Amino acid sequence: MEFVTLPNGVRMPAIGYGSYHLFPWKTRKPLTFALEAGYRLIDTANIYLNERTIRRTLKNLPYRREDLFIVSKIWPTYFRDEDCVERTLKRLGIDYIDVLLLHHPSGDFLAGYRKLEQAYEKGLVKAIGLSNFFGEKLEAVLSQAKVKPHIVQLEAHPYCSEKAVLERLSPYGTKMMAYYPLGHAENGLFQEKILQDIARAHGKSVAQVILRWHVQKGFIPIPGSDDPDHLRSNMDVFDFHLSDEEMARIATLDTDRRFYVPTPKKEAHYVRQIPFLWK
Numbered sequence: 001m002e003f004v005t006l007p008n009g010v011r012m013p014a015i016g017y018g019s020y021h022l023f024p025w026k027t028r029k030p031l032t033f034a035l036e037a038g039y040r041l042i043d044t045a046n047i048y049l050n051e052r053t054i055r056r057t058l059k060n061l062p063y064r065r066e067d068l069f070i071v072s073k074i075w076p077t078y079f080r081d082e083d084c085v086e087r088t089l090k091r092l093g094i095d096y097i098d099v100l101l102l103h104h105p106s107g108d109f110l111a112g113y114r115k116l117e118q119a120y121e122k123g124l125v126k127a128i129g130l131s132n133f134f135g136e137k138l139e140a141v142l143s144q145a146k147v148k149p150h151i152v153q154l155e156a157h158p159y160c161s162e163k164a165v166l167e168r169l170s171p172y173g174t175k176m177m178a179y180y181p182l183g184h185a186e187n188g189l190f191q192e193k194i195l196q197d198i199a200r201a202h203g204k205s206v207a208q209v210i211l212r213w214h215v216q217k218g219f220i221p222i223p224g225s226d227d228p229d230h231l232r233s234n235m236d237v238f239d240f241h242l243s244d245e246e247m248a249r250i251a252t253l254d255t256d257r258r259f260y261v262p263t264p265k266k267e268a269h270y271v272r273q274i275p276f277l278w279k
């Protein structure tokens with residue numbers, strides 16, 4: 001496994017396991033398999049409702065806490081709650097978390113960011129950041145932040161590499177975790193001739209070429225999968241290199257096309273959602 005270094009010196013695995021699809025009642029088997037396949041970064045969130053089952057799964061496995069890298073996201077309903085960070089740690093059964101993000105720019109996100117900063121100062125969180133923040137809301141956080149985001153988690157794949165946000169954050173050295181890194185493995189990305197030709201030339205799959213593209217961009221992709229063959233092959237991207245010419249051909253696919261499109265209506269709804277399994 002290769003590592004990416006965040007601007008505060010924290011080293012994180014270059015590829016992680018996205019756990020959005022792990023419903024609480026079906027977490028144990030795929031997560032165990034992912035760890036056996038070599039994943040050490042687990043991406044979860046309050047809203048995935050699987051923080052507790054991740055804790056229970058890890059409890060029965062032989063991995064040391066310091067060898068795991070756990071990322072979670074605070075849901076907007078809880079940005080104002082004094083103990084929203086501590087409750088996240090408690091659900092996960094850990095006394096510090098490697099990365100904690102605000103999930104969406106909804107509700108009182110400035111209060112939420114202050115909670116992250118306080119937890120960072122106390123050592124409860126090793127690195128902090130934002131997910132799905134753009135434009136004015138991103139600027140609002142940056143203007144008040146004492147600790148600038150070490151990391152952002154945004155949708156990214158060859159159709160959308162979020163150049164504008166990354167350029168804005170470049171003075172801070174902020175790194176990018178890429179969600180939907182495979183574009184959900186649908187929506188045409190896997191059928192792109194450019195990717196298929198490059199995959200054939202390297203004797204790799206299209207998914208491996210996309211993940212290698214992320215790694216060479218300096219992104220940290222977090223693909224999700226239940227399929228043991230996919231889980232294994234998605235990690236097997238460190239033995240080949242895309243040339244500058246291949247990276248340039250892939251760049252021609254970038255049309256700023258996202259599969260998740262934020263709207264004011266969605267964001268207003270998020271702050272009213274109370275995930276029922278938390279209590």
Ligand SMILES: NC(=O)c1ccc[n+]([C@@H]2O[C@H](COP(=O)([O-])OP(=O)(O)OC[C@H]3O[C@@H](n4cnc5c(N)ncnc54)[C@H](OP(=O)(O)O)[C@@H]3O)[C@@H](O)[C@H]2O)c1
Nearest residue numbers: 018019020179180181182183184185207223224225226230
């Ligand atoms: N911050 C946010 O707001 C946010 C939003 C969405 C997601 N996320 C995070 O991002 C993670 C990844 O998102 P995602 O799983 O929706 O998107 P994804 O990783 O782009 O796509 C997952 C899909 O790709 C398939 N797949 C995986 N590896 C493959 C391979 N080698 N060949 C062919 N198909 C393959 C999976 O099916 P199989 O099971 O058949 O492999 C699954 O259907 C989530 O789990 C979550 O942690 C964050």
